[in-house]
Amino acid sequence: xxxxxxxxxxxxxxxxxxxxxxxxxxxxxxxxxxxxxxxxxxxxxxxxxxxxxxxxxxxxxxxxxxxxxxxxxxxxxxxxxxxxxxxxxxxxxxxxxxxxxxxxxxxxxxxxxxxxxxxxxxxxxxxxxxxxxxxxxxxxxxxxxxxxxxxxxxxxxxxxxxxxxxxxxxxxxxxxxxxxxxxxxxxxxxxxxxxxxxx
Ligand SMILES: O=c1nc[nH]c2c1ncn2[C@H]1C[C@H](O)[C@@H](COP(=O)(O)OP(=O)(O)OP(=O)(O)O)O1
Ligand SMILES: [Mg+2]
Numbered sequence: 001x002x003x004x005x006x007x008x009x010x011x012x013x014x015x016x017x018x019x020x021x022x023x024x025x026x027x028x029x030x031x032x033x034x035x036x037x038x039x040x041x042x043x044x045x046x047x048x049x050x051x052x053x054x055x056x057x058x059x060x061x062x063x064x065x066x067x068x069x070x071x072x073x074x075x076x077x078x079x080x081x082x083x084x085x086x087x088x089x090x091x092x093x094x095x096x097x098x099x100x101x102x103x104x105x106x107x108x109x110x111x112x113x114x115x116x117x118x119x120x121x122x123x124x125x126x127x128x129x130x131x132x133x134x135x136x137x138x139x140x141x142x143x144x145x146x147x148x149x150x151x152x153x154x155x156x157x158x159x160x161x162x163x164x165x166x167x168x169x170x171x172x173x174x175x176x177x178x179x180x181x182x183x184x185x186x187x188x189x190x191x192x193x194x195x196x197x198x199x
Contacts, residue, residue, distance in 0.1 A: 003027040007040070007058035007068040012153025017069070019177050020186045024193055037061065047071060047084060048134050051124035056132055065127035065196065067189075071181060073155045075103065075117040075143055077110045086155070096154050100147065103158065107143050115143045119159065119181035123189055125196060133192055137184025141168075152176060 004026050006017050014030045021028050031037050040057045044050040047070040054068035072086030082089040082103070090098035107115065119139045126132040139161070147157035149169030156168035161179065168176055177183050 001025065001027045003029055005058065005062055005064060005066045006030045007054045007066050008032075009039070010153070013069055013071075013182070015173070016177055016180070016182055017067075019173065020183065031058070042070065042084070044070075045084065047120050047122035048124070048136065050084060051122040051134060052126070052132055055124035055126035059126035059128065063128055065125065068124045068126070069121060069182065069185075070124075071119065071121040073103075073117060073119055073159065075107070075115075077114050077116075077143075078103075078106060100155060100158055103143065103155070104145065107145070110143075112142075117141055117143050117159065119155075121181040121185040123185045125189070125192060127196070130196065133196075135185050135188035135192070137181045137186070137188060139179060139181040139184065 002025065004021055006014065006028055008014060009031045011032060014028065014032055018028045037058070040054050042050040042053060044053055050070035051068045054070065055066050058068065059066040072083055074080045074083050082099070086099070087094045090102040118141065121137045122134055124132055124134045142160045142162060144158045144160050144167065148167045149157055151171060151173060152169045159168045161168065164171060168180070
């Protein structure tokens with residue numbers, strides 16, 4: 001089976017990519033299996049820049065084609081925060097529960113109709129002999145006042161998708177992978193999957 005390296009240490013993302021790439025008959029390897037690989041500092045100002053930084057750094061180390069995902073939550077009432085700081089919003093140790101608590105407290109006084117938000121996902125593909133490419137995907141939703149559901153990861157329990165009547169943590173993993181920002185970005189990656197003969 002063909003395989004692809006995803007430059008992530010996030011177990012939630014890894015699980016989703018396993019499913020998303022299995023559609024192309026591809027197996028996913030991540031940095032979770034390579035604990036010695038150092039954390040790549042995400043110094044970019046945009047999701048795209050950070051995805052490129054991660055993909056290129058790991059592609060260089062592995063001398064291989066690498067995909068990286070940089071993603072996060074942009075809340076309108078918070079001026080787009082937590083944005084590129086989503087993972088470290090409540091501190092450097094990257095704690096999903098603390099991040100959610102911080103968002104909930106900042107959103108406490110915000111009216112229902114002003115609780116609009118979207119998830120962003122930038123994917124970068126880097127490799128030894130081509131120019132790095134990037135694609136994007138988004139998913140629109142609303143920030144709830146409390147957690148709902150136990151699937152998924154990150155901000156999923158407070159991210160409500162009106163068309164589904166569910167938070168992302170209440171959806172099946174299969175359904176989330178049909179409508180998420182990551183799914184949308186993967187759809188945009190599709191033409192390149194063949195072109196880069198990742199398959
Ligand atoms: O589908 C999602 N459902 C809920 N939350 C999500 C999702 N997608 C991204 N997020 C949040 C989690 C984290 O707070 C940040 C990603 O930060 P981001 O730097 O891209 O990932 P990370 O540091 O966890 O792992 P890595 O850089 O090794 O891929 O956005
Ligand atoms: Mg990160």
